[in-house]
Each structure stands twice: as structure tokens, then as C-alpha cells.
Amino acid sequence: MANLRDVYIIGVGQTPCGKFPTQAAHMLGREASWAAIKDSGIHARDIEIGFCGHVYQGMGVGQRTLKDIGLVGQPVINVEGACGSGTLSFWEAWRTIAYGQHDVALAWGVENLSKIMSGGPLPLEEDDIEVALGMSMPGLYAMRAKKYMDEYGVSSETLAKVVVKSRKHAAQNPIAQFRKETTIEQVLNDPLIADPLTRSMCCPVGDASAAAVLVDGDTLKKIKRDTSREPIKVLGCIAQSGGYASPTGLTCDPSENVTRTSQMAYEQAGLGPKDIDVVEIHDAFAIAELIVAEALGFAKKGEGARLVEEERSNYDGEIAINASGGLLSRGHPVGATGLLQTVEIVNQLRGEATGYQVPDAKIGLIETMGGAQPAMDGITCVVSILGK
Amino acid sequence: MSEEKNEYTKPLPDFRPETKPFWDGTKEHKLLLPKCKETGKVFFYPRAISPFPGSVNMDFDWVESSGKGTVWTYSVHYMGPTKAYKGETYVVALIELDDGVKMMSNVVDCDPESVTIGMEVEVVFEDATDEVTFAKFKPVQ
Numbered sequence: 001m002a003n004l005r006d007v008y009i010i011g012v013g014q015t016p017c018g019k020f021p022t023q024a025a026h027m028l029g030r031e032a033s034w035a036a037i038k039d040s041g042i043h044a045r046d047i048e049i050g051f052c053g054h055v056y057q058g059m060g061v062g063q064r065t066l067k068d069i070g071l072v073g074q075p076v077i078n079v080e081g082a083c084g085s086g087t088l089s090f091w092e093a094w095r096t097i098a099y100g101q102h103d104v105a106l107a108w109g110v111e112n113l114s115k116i117m118s119g120g121p122l123p124l125e126e127d128d129i130e131v132a133l134g135m136s137m138p139g140l141y142a143m144r145a146k147k148y149m150d151e152y153g154v155s156s157e158t159l160a161k162v163v164v165k166s167r168k169h170a171a172q173n174p175i176a177q178f179r180k181e182t183t184i185e186q187v188l189n190d191p192l193i194a195d196p197l198t199r200s201m202c203c204p205v206g207d208a209s210a211a212a213v214l215v216d217g218d219t220l221k222k223i224k225r226d227t228s229r230e231p232i233k234v235l236g237c238i239a240q241s242g243g244y245a246s247p248t249g250l251t252c253d254p255s256e257n258v259t260r261t262s263q264m265a266y267e268q269a270g271l272g273p274k275d276i277d278v279v280e281i282h283d284a285f286a287i288a289e290l291i292v293a294e295a296l297g298f299a300k301k302g303e304g305a306r307l308v309e310e311e312r313s314n315y316d317g318e319i320a321i322n323a324s325g326g327l328l329s330r331g332h333p334v335g336a337t338g339l340l341q342t343v344e345i346v347n348q349l350r351g352e353a354t355g356y357q358v359p360d361a362k363i364g365l366i367e368t369m370g371g372a373q374p375a376m377d378g379i380t381c382v383v384s385i386l387g388k
Numbered sequence: 389m390s391e392e393k394n395e396y397t398k399p400l401p402d403f404r405p406e407t408k409p410f411w412d413g414t415k416e417h418k419l420l421l422p423k424c425k426e427t428g429k430v431f432f433y434p435r436a437i438s439p440f441p442g443s444v445n446m447d448f449d450w451v452e453s454s455g456k457g458t459v460w461t462y463s464v465h466y467m468g469p470t471k472a473y474k475g476e477t478y479v480v481a482l483i484e485l486d487d488g489v490k491m492m493s494n495v496v497d498c499d500p501e502s503v504t505i506g507m508e509v510e511v512v513f514e515d516a517t518d519e520v521t522f523a524k525f526k527p528v529q
Contacts (some may be wrong), residue, residue: 033446051405124469127400129407131469133494133522134398136478143482151463194480195464244439 004098006217008231011040014210017331019114020090023059023207029065029110032209034341034343036106037069040213041227044069046101046325047213050076053089054335055118056123057331065110069353081239081380082371083284085109086210086338091239091382093214098237100204103219108211109339119205121193121267122334125132137204141285142194143251149196152302156196160187161308162286163200163328169315170325172355175340177331196322201286203332210339232346235363236385237270238262242371242378254288254297254369257381258295265383266297273297276385278360279319280341282369283326293321294368296383321356337358337381338368349388363387396516398472400411406434409450414521416514419455421487432489453509456528457485464500480504483525496528 013035015028029052030153037044041123050071052062062076081088081331086109093107119121121136150156164184182200190198215223220231229356240261242254265307266272273296281296290304298319299307307313309320324330324344327337345364363385372377389419403411413420421430424438426445430453431438438445462481464528468474480494481503495503516522 095448120467121469126470127402128399129401130480130492132399132401132520133480133492134465134473134476134478135492136467138464138467139463139480140463141460143480146463146505147461168411192464192466194466197463244433263492284460300442 002152006013007094007214007234008217008220008222009098009212009234009238009346010038010042010215010229010231011038011213012211012224012346013039014175014204014340014343015208015331016175017206017208017340019205020112020210021114025054025061025110026064026068028207028209029061029108029111030068030111033065033089033108034069036108036111036211038215039226039227039229040092042104042213042223043231044071045075046104046223047071048075048104049096050106050108051079051089051092052076053079053080053081053085053338054111055080055085056113056334057111060282061110065108076353079199083282083334084338084368084370084380084382085335087241087341087342087366087368087382088338088380088384089276090212090338090342090384091237092383094234094237095169097214097216103216103253104223106211106217107214107339108209109336110209111189111333111335112207113333114206114207117205117358128225130157136194138285139194141287142197144291145196145287148291150276154305154307156188157184158305158309159196159201159286160287163178163187163313166283166322166325166328168365169323169356170329173324176325176329178281178329187239197287203327206331206333208331208333208336208340210336210343212339212342213264230350230388232386232388233270234384235273235387236265236383238264238268239380239382241380248259251289253382254378255291255295257378258292258369259369262383265385269385271363271385273302275363276365278323278345278358278364279321280324281326281336282367283322283328284332285327288327288369289321292369294385296367315356315358319332320361323353323356324359339364341368349386390500400517400520401469404421406436410434411448411520413526414513417521419430419453420450420451420513421489423451425449425455430489451529453485453487453511457525458510459503459505459507460490460497461504461505462495472481472493481525484511494524496524503519
């Protein structure tokens with residue numbers, strides 16, 4: 001492999017998460033992108049290329065976003081990788097700089113889901129056999145939950161505790177969609193969507209955008225920046241598509257994809273799970289936090305539940321998982337999610353997560369998991385590792 | 389089942405070159421699995437190249453499954469993926485067939501809330517349209 005250049009994040013921006021049905025996706029994108037450019041301290045015209053992650057927003061959202069800022073002409077690529085679209089656009093920006101094609105790139109993700117649906121599960125491809133059998137996204141994760149609970153003797157109460165922790169964290173996060181604390185009883189008394197998942201064990205429908213400005217190490221030294229903010233280094237960034245976890249069967253477990261992707265990212269960064277201080281996990285459903293924490297190496301198989309039960313994954317615990325509230329409470333505006341996670345980790349490493357700051361956070365990890373596909377364990381997994 | 393053949397309103401799967409023999413089989417109420425000619429092992433989901441390490445085989449036999457297996461995992465769905473499922477409560481499950489492969493399907497002909505992991509099941513065929521027959525599973529009596 002070629003020698004990769006160092007890549008830094010020099011600016012981030014985001015909108016609140018919530019339902020904004022009157023806001024066009026490109027307006028949300030513009031708000032987050034402009035905030036990221038202002039935060040970076042560079043001139044908007046320094047941006048050489050843009051990557052816009054989204055899933056359901058139609059034609060040319062990326063171009064429409066930058067048009068309002070006045071950035072036209074330069075290449076803009078709209079990136080789709082299901083729920084991993086945001087981090088896939090980040091990965092594109094990282095690699096175009098790492099491989100020396102461009103020096104300054106903007107990556108953003110955007111979704112206005114509330115314009116197309118008021119609630120319920122995300123629309124899936126109707127000709128997929130799983131959809132023809134009635135499988136929903138919550139249902140897929142529910143099957144994972146059933147297996148996990150059966151195998152390791154875990155109860156629904158543990159899944160409820162994931163939600164309770166998530167809401168508690170989000171109560172301190174000013175951009176979170178759900179900022180009201182909840183209890184185990186409330187979570188368990190919610191209607192069942194797909195047994196054992198109740199409504200609040202599933203992420204909400206919502207809208208938002210988030211963005212990051214990336215540059216290479218040499219450009220960072222010479223580019224004019226109207227700020228003294230500390231750049232955050234990209235230590236690892238890997239994207240992988242899903243696979244057949246077993247040659248002999250359909251799978252319902254994303255952990256093979258997450259394990260494979262994170263091991264490559266750890267290797268690229270020269271780090272391991274023990275080096276990570278703060279983590280953003282793609283907890284679209286409460287069970288995901290447990291199985292993904294294991295796949296990332298923060299707990300042994302079957303012991304992810306104990307991280308939550310023993311409150312070791314709280315923002316001030318031994319490994320801070322989803323201090324932001326995660327997808328369950330900050331929200332999951334599909335294409336924006338990966339960048340929201342990235343912005344969150346940058347804020348934590350800068351020490352700016354007031355009220356839920358992870359103490360002494362030096363290295364953070366982002367895991368994003370996109371989608372359902374027949375017979376596969378996912379569409380796209382992206383893992384990034386950032387450090388100061 | 390309850391739907392008239394021509395009034396099936398739920399999503400239907402597409403046929404691809406790799407999956408067509410499977411659907412041809414279910415239409416004749418046979419559960420067929422692809423078998424790698426090189427390793428002699430069956431697999432699922434159907435695909436163009438053999439999934440077994442080291443095998444470059446792209447040509448398969450289709451062998452009939454016993455149709456018997458157990459529920460590997462499942463979930464009772466109270467909300468479906470599209471509007472066509474509105475108001476229905478049903479079971480989506482991963483079935484581990486005695487042939488050694490796993491297959492996603494529905495567990496039918498029983499109270500959804502009576503299904504358990506490890507439950508013994510056997511295949512039952514459900515003609516959805518003139519073209520599509522689903523292989524579903526019911527508890528072994």
C-alpha cells in the first residue's frame with residue numbers, strides 16, 4: 001500500500017436532531033457545512049471537493065447544499081451506504097486526502113426523514129426475500145437480541161438499562177432529540193415493536209446534518225486559518241461491506257462485519273481497544289450497543305451486557321460508550337448519523353462536551369453500521385479512530 | 389392460505405439466475421438447496437460462486453432438503469416492514485435445517501407467542517401467487 005499522508009479534522013459543525021419537516025435536506029446540510037467551515041477557520045473557497053452522505057433525499061443534495069454557500073464547480077459526490085452513508089462520505093474525504101488527490105475536503109451527511117415518514121421502521125427494498133417474509137429492521141435486531149439473551153442468560157431489563165443510560169446521557173447533550181430521562185419500567189411498558197424490542201429500544205425518526213473539514217498535514221502547516229483550534233488527527237479509517245458470516249446460512253449478526261472492520265482500523269492506527277477513551281456505537285436498537293461493544297473488543301463475547309449492568313460504559317466510566325445519547329436518544333437521521341458521531345468524538349477530544357465530557361479523552365472511536373441486505377450481515381460498516 | 393391467489397398484496401421476492409432454481413423448487417413444493425460439486429457440501433443463500441474456502445466451483449447440484457429443523461432465533465413482529473403487514477402479528481425466524489444450513493422464514497400454523505428457540509419445525513409451502521411459493525415452517529406435532 002502506498003504511504004498514506006496524515007489527515008486532520010480542522011472544523012466540525014452540526015444541526016440539532018429532531019423533526020423539521022419544513023426544512024429541506026440541503027438547508028440542513030448548508031447549516032452544518034457552513035458551521036464546519038467557520039469552525040475550521042479557512043476560507044470556504046479552500047474546499048477542493050465535497051462528499052455528501054444521504055439515503056432518501058433524492059438527486060443532487062450535495063450540489064444543492066454547496067450552491068447556497070456559493071461553492072460551485074468543484075467535484076461533489078453524493079455517497080450512499082444505508083445508515084453508514086455519513087461515515088462513508090467521511091471515509092471518501094479521508095482517502096482522497098490520504099492518497100494525495102486533494103488537500104482540503106468537506107464531508108457531510110444529511111437526512112430529512114420526517115418529510116417522508118412520520119414513524120415506523122425504515123423503508124426496505126420490497127423485492128428482498130427477507131422483506132417478503134415480513135422482516136423489519138427492528139425485527140432483524142430483535143432476532144439478534146433473542147439469540148443473545150438465550151445464549152448468555154440476559155433479560156429484557158438489561159436492554160431497558162441501555163435506553164435508561166442513553167436518555168441520561170442525552171439529557172446533557174444540547175442537540176439530542178430525546179433529552180428526558182426514563183426508567184426501566186417505562187421502557188419495558190412501551191408497546192412491543194418486535195419482541196423483545198419495545199418502542200423506546202428502537203431509535204426515533206428524525207432529521208439533522210453534520211459536517212467536517214479535513215486537510216493533510218502539510219496543508220495544515222501552511223493554510224491560513226482564522227482560529228487557533230486544535231486539529232484532531234484521523235488515526236484510522238476503514239470501510240467494509242457486509243459479508244456472509246457463514247457459508248452455510250443466512251446470518252443475523254453484524255459482529256463479523258464490525259470485528260473485521262475494527263481490526264483493520266486498529267491495525268492502521270497501531271492501537272487496540274484498551275487505548276480507546278470514548279466510543280460512538282451505532283445503537284440503532286438497544287441490543288446493538290452490547291454486541292457491537294463486544295465486536296470492538298471492549299468486552300468478551302456475552303459480557304457486553306455487564307458493561308451496562310455495572311455502569312462501566314457511562315460517560316465517566318471505564319469505557320465511555322455513547323456519551324452523546326447515541327442513536328437511541330441523540331437520534332438517527334440516517335445519512336447524517338456517521339458525521340454526528342464523528343462531530344461528537346471531535347467535541348469530546350477537544351474537551352468541549354460540557355455536562356457530559358469524558359474525563360481526559362485522548363483517543364476516540366466511531367462505529368457505523370449500515371443496513372439490511374438479503375443474506376448479509378450489513379451493507380456498510382465504517383470504523384474511524386481519532387486522536388489529539 | 390387465507391389470501392386468494394390473485395389478491396396477494398405483500399412484497400414479493402425477485403428471481404435472479406442464482407435463486408431461480410430455489411423458487412422453481414418451492415413452486416413444486418420442494419425445498420431445494422444448492423450443493424457445491426467440489427466439496428459436496430450444501431449451502432444457503434444461493435449465489436454464483438461456491439462459498440467454501442479454496443473452492444472455485446461455480447456449478448451446483450440442487451438437492452432436496454428434509455425440510456426439518458429447529459428455530460435458531462426468532463422475533464414476534466408486531467409491526468411489519470411495509471403497510472401491507474398492518475395489524476398483523478407474525479413470527480420471523482432463522483431456521484437451522486437438519487441439512488446444516490440456516491434459512492430465514494416464518495413460523496406459521498401456531499400461536500406466534502408460543503414459538504421458542506430450539507423448537508422443532510418442518511417445512512410447509514404457501515402459494516402466494518402463480519409464480520411465487522414461499523417455504524415456511526410449522527411446529528412438528
